[in-house]
Amino acid sequence: MQRRLLISMLAVAVTAVLLLGVPLAFVLVQQQNTLVAHELQHDARDLAQGGEERVENGLPPDFVAEARSLGDRYVVIRERGGQTQQIGVKPAGKHTITGRASTKLYSVVVYADSSAVTGDKFRAVLLIISLALLAMAVAVVLALRQTRRLNRPLQQLARAADRLGSGDARPLGRRYGVQELDRVAEGLDGSAQRINDLLSAEREFAVDASHQLRTPLTALSMRLEEMIAAANYPDVVREEGAAALAQTERLADVVSQLLGRARRTITGIPSLASVDAIVSQQVAEWEPAFRRARRRLDVTGERGLYAYTTPGGAAQVIATLVDNALLHGAGTVTIKTSHTRRSVVIEVRDEGSGVPPDLAPRIFERSVSGSPEGTGLGLSLARMIAAADGGQVVLVRPRPAVFALFLPHAAAEAMEEPPVVTGPA
Numbered sequence: 001m002q003r004r005l006l007i008s009m010l011a012v013a014v015t016a017v018l019l020l021g022v023p024l025a026f027v028l029v030q031q032q033n034t035l036v037a038h039e040l041q042h043d044a045r046d047l048a049q050g051g052e053e054r055v056e057n058g059l060p061p062d063f064v065a066e067a068r069s070l071g072d073r074y075v076v077i078r079e080r081g082g083q084t085q086q087i088g089v090k091p092a093g094k095h096t097i098t099g100r101a102s103t104k105l106y107s108v109v110v111y112a113d114s115s116a117v118t119g120d121k122f123r124a125v126l127l128i129i130s131l132a133l134l135a136m137a138v139a140v141v142l143a144l145r146q147t148r149r150l151n152r153p154l155q156q157l158a159r160a161a162d163r164l165g166s167g168d169a170r171p172l173g174r175r176y177g178v179q180e181l182d183r184v185a186e187g188l189d190g191s192a193q194r195i196n197d198l199l200s201a202e203r204e205f206a207v208d209a210s211h212q213l214r215t216p217l218t219a220l221s222m223r224l225e226e227m228i229a230a231a232n233y234p235d236v237v238r239e240e241g242a243a244a245l246a247q248t249e250r251l252a253d254v255v256s257q258l259l260g261r262a263r264r265t266i267t268g269i270p271s272l273a274s275v276d277a278i279v280s281q282q283v284a285e286w287e288p289a290f291r292r293a294r295r296r297l298d299v300t301g302e303r304g305l306y307a308y309t310t311p312g313g314a315a316q317v318i319a320t321l322v323d324n325a326l327l328h329g330a331g332t333v334t335i336k337t338s339h340t341r342r343s344v345v346i347e348v349r350d351e352g353s354g355v356p357p358d359l360a361p362r363i364f365e366r367s368v369s370g371s372p373e374g375t376g377l378g379l380s381l382a383r384m385i386a387a388a389d390g391g392q393v394v395l396v397r398p399r400p401a402v403f404a405l406f407l408p409h410a411a412a413e414a415m416e417e418p419p420v421v422t423g424p425a
Contacts, residue, residue: 009143010136017132028124033097036112040099043070044108047077052103061106063087074111080104153181160188164195270389273314275305275344275407279335282318289326290333297322301337307344307407309389314346314407317393320382321348321403328352329401343406347396354399363395379403 051061067075067087074088091113099110153174160172171189175182279299290297307314318335325333331351338345355363366380383393386405396402 009139009146013136013139017135021128021132025125025128028128032124033114036097037099040073040097040110040112041101042099043073044075044099044110045101047075047110048101048103048106048108051077052105055105070110072112076109076111078107080106150181153185157181157184157188160185160192164188164192270308270310270313270408272306273309275307275314275337275346276303278309278314278318279337279346281315282322283335285319286322286326293326295326295330296332298332298334299337300334301347302339303337305337305339305344307391307409309391309407313385313389314391314405317382317386317391317405318346318348320378321393321405324378324403325350325352325401339409342409343391344409346405346407347402348404349397349400349402351400354397354401355395357398360395360398364393 047063047066050066051063054061063075063077063085064087067073072088074090075086077085077087079085091111095114097112097114099112101108156172156174163170171192172185175185283297283299286297322333322335325348329350329352333348333350336347336349338347364379364383366377379393386393386407389407391405391407393403393405396404
């Protein structure tokens with residue numbers, strides 16, 4: 001690129017010199033001829049007027065002495081009605097320059113060989129050539145400066161593009177004051193940002209998938225252990241097998257939801273579902289875990305409630321809330337169902353120490369957890385799943401912890417705004 005730019009600048013400079021220098025040289029040569037012609041005309045006028053003044057004063061004209069004072073000029077003097085006088089050596093060249101002047105008594109012509117002005121013409125042409133060389137030198141310097149100005153940014157842009165192609169999505173973050181280069185840099189930075197967003201989304205999806213699959217896999221594992229322990233009791237085995245099958249179906253539903261997130265598609269259309277059936281399913285899945293921990297899982301509240309939710313959406317949210325109560329809470333965990341004018345409310349409460357006051361305002365933020373072993377993803381994902389169904393998960397009371405899932409009565413109705421507690425009650 002540096003070589004091409006240098007050649008281009010030199011070509012422009014040479015073209016400009018040819019287009020301007022040649023006419024300028026011609027004009028200067030003509031100007032030198034014009035100056036010499038004016039000088040000869042001035043000499044001829046001086047000779048004619050000087051001779052006439054001497055005659056008027058009664059003196060003979062002295063053209064020889066005055067003509068010789070002009071140097072190597074050839075002078076022809078014609079007297080009105082009289083003789084012609086020639087002074088000097090007639091130029092031998094074909095190209096001569098003349099100057100003429102006339103008075104009442106004399107007509108004078110002064111000749112000069114054009115070679116007399118050759119030196120002046122040569123100096124004028126030499127001046128033009130010097131200016132042309134100076135212009136080309138300036139063009140070379142400017143080309144080198146412009147090349148350095150453009151070459152370095154282009155190399156940086158090329159390296160940034162190579163990094164982007166190899167998976168290094170660091171933005172360039174530089175601008176060069178050249179509109180075209182800045183547009184390329186902005187395009188690369190935009191691409192880097194989009195790639196970073198895609199990579200972040202992929203990482204979040206992997207983390208979310210691992211977290212969302214952990215709960216149903218744990219429940220399935222417990223069901224299988226129950227089946228092994230009850231191998232001598234066929235009825236118990238059948239019951240536990242049915243529960244394990246239900247848990248497997250739920251696991252498949254979770255995988256479908258996660259794949260739907262990965263494809264940015266809707267996992268399902270909210271439909272009217274029985275709240276009692278959803279809660280009963282979760283109780284059946286989580287009772288073995290509570291029995292092992294020597295804790296209780298109770299259900300209270302209204303019966304016969306229906307809410308709009310996607311298949312598996314409300315079950316996944318309730319499972320997350322129950323799992324949190326089992327891991328981070330204490331005592332009996334109670335699932336309470338109720339309704340307001342616009343919403344069906346499913347509360348999950350325990351008898352533990354609750355949510356610390358400093359974490360209560362941020363408990364639904366990603367990576368915020370109340371215990372060192374927590375991932376801080378469950379509640380964030382639960383709120384996201386509930387919002388996809390047109391519902392909402394809130395912290396009703398931090399101590400003891402009470403979380404509530406609000407689901408709409410009907411798809412067309414607006415959800416009632418639940419109270420959000422940001423500190424201890």
